[in-house]
Amino acid sequence: MSHIHFPDGILPIWLWVSGFIIMILIGTILIRSKKRSEISRKLPLIGIMCALMILGASVELIPIAYHINLTVISGILLGPSLIFLSTFIVNLILALFGHGGITVIGINSLILSLEGVLGFLFFHLFLRILKRMTPAIFLATVLALFISTLSMIGIIGLGKAHYEELIYQGQEGKIFEFRILEDKKIDLHKNYEINLSRFIKIILSLGSIGWCLEGLITTLILKYINRLRPDLLRIN
Numbered sequence: 001m002s003h004i005h006f007p008d009g010i011l012p013i014w015l016w017v018s019g020f021i022i023m024i025l026i027g028t029i030l031i032r033s034k035k036r037s038e039i040s041r042k043l044p045l046i047g048i049m050c051a052l053m054i055l056g057a058s059v060e061l062i063p064i065a066y067h068i069n070l071t072v073i074s075g076i077l078l079g080p081s082l083i084f085l086s087t088f089i090v091n092l093i094l095a096l097f098g099h100g101g102i103t104v105i106g107i108n109s110l111i112l113s114l115e116g117v118l119g120f121l122f123f124h125l126f127l128r129i130l131k132r133m134t135p136a137i138f139l140a141t142v143l144a145l146f147i148s149t150l151s152m153i154g155i156i157g158l159g160k161a162h163y164e165e166l167i168y169q170g171q172e173g174k175i176f177e178f179r180i181l182e183d184k185k186i187d188l189h190k191n192y193e194i195n196l197s198r199f200i201k202i203i204l205s206l207g208s209i210g211w212c213l214e215g216l217i218t219t220l221i222l223k224y225i226n227r228l229r230p231d232l233l234r235i236n
Contacts, residue, residue, distance in 0.1 A: 002111050002148035003069065008101035012162040019106030027084040034081050042078065046086055049074040053090045057099060066210035072141045072218050075116025076123050077232050083116035107155055115148035137222050141215040149207050153200055163194050
């Protein structure tokens with residue numbers, strides 16, 4: 001859910017360029033903090049998690065327009081450092097398939113990486129407090145998704161003025177327009193505003209349902225993994 005699907009040209013240049021710069025800086029620092037041998041050892045797991053995240057992002061839950069990211073699972077299994085590499089690969093492949101533009105790869109990688117890192121931290125925090133895996137996984141997933149969605153909303157809100165400029169460009173012509181009724185006239189001289197409050201209400205209301213569903217799916221998957229390979233969760 002916390003994935004920006006904007007095509008290229010919607011986000012202001014300064015915003016998506018900043019996303020790439022911050023993503024490269026943070027990703028480089030975290031990846032360099034890991035030993036090459038450890039990265040090489042986890043390459044198969046990175047590939048598997050990337051494939052799962054791409055699969056999850058490709059399946060939409062139609063009634064609520066939600067797709068699961070499975071980023072929390074990746075964050076818990078890979079750790080905070082390698083999740084940045086995984087989310088970048090996933091967003092690059094998704095962008096090549098038209099699932100969001102090329103220019104939003106950096107920002108989407110940051111948002112999903114934040115989701116994975118928070119999932120990792122919250123999981124170990126709740127597990128230490130509650131001493132039970134099921135509620136720890138579920139709460140970590142829901143809370144990580146909630147915060148990452150808020151970050152997505154905040155980033156989109158930063159470009160509000162730019163979106164309003166894109167709707168109409170002065171008197172000479174417009175880039176695009178929305179018509180619901182054929183006889184409804186649109187005043188080109190009127191200043192139209194983006195209704196962010198309505199957008200936030202829709203995202204949070206539908207997202208809350210999706211977070212619970214993804215929390216349930218994440219819990220079932222991680223509990224199954226814990227039975228087969230408990231060492232991957234690094235609980236002890």
